[in-house]
Amino acid sequence: MRKIEAIIKPFKLDEVKEALHELGLQGITVIEAKGFGRQKGHTELYRGAEYIVDFLPKMKIEVVCPASLVERAVEAISAAARTGRIGDGKIFILPVEDVVRIRTGERGEDAI
Ligand SMILES: Nc1ncnc2c1ncn2[C@@H]1O[C@H](COP(=O)(O)OP(=O)(O)OP(=O)(O)O)[C@@H](O)[C@H]1O
Numbered sequence: 001m002r003k004i005e006a007i008i009k010p011f012k013l014d015e016v017k018e019a020l021h022e023l024g025l026q027g028i029t030v031i032e033a034k035g036f037g038r039q040k041g042h043t044e045l046y047r048g049a050e051y052i053v054d055f056l057p058k059m060k061i062e063v064v065c066p067a068s069l070v071e072r073a074v075e076a077i078s079a080a081a082r083t084g085r086i087g088d089g090k091i092f093i094l095p096v097e098d099v100v101r102i103r104t105g106e107r108g109e110d111a112i
């Protein structure tokens with residue numbers, strides 16, 4: 001299993017959510033985040049206005065999925081989140097050792 005952590009532009013959240021849903025991924029965690037990438041000290045467009053890049057509002061999405069689905073999920077997130085402008089975001093992929101579904105006690109991929 002893997003955890004995909006995607007930092008995206010907030011207005012892209014719905015499109016990314018739909019893309020993941022179409023893949024059959026059911027669980028998702030969304031965290032309001034702030035951050036910056038490589039343009040620190042330069043300007044980045046946010047909702048049509050230029051900002052000095054300090055900490056810009058971002059949305060962090062966390063999805064745990066079977067390893068076999070990771071590439072498709074990453075492609076779906078990338079396609080949905082891309083505008084082609086700077087600040088489109090980044091995707092991190094981490095190993096997940098185990099999952100526990102609290103209500104049923106299921107473990108591993110059964111619990112995703
Ligand atoms: N190395 C990193 N570690 C942790 N978070 C990061 C890292 N790089 C980017 N982020 C997060 O992702 C968000 C979007 O990054 P961003 O898309 O601006 O990356 P970039 O490398 O500057 O690419 P681009 O040149 O397309 O803007 C940042 O605001 C930050 O929250």
Ligand SMILES: [Mg+2]
Nearest residue numbers: 037038039087
């Ligand atoms: Mg950037």
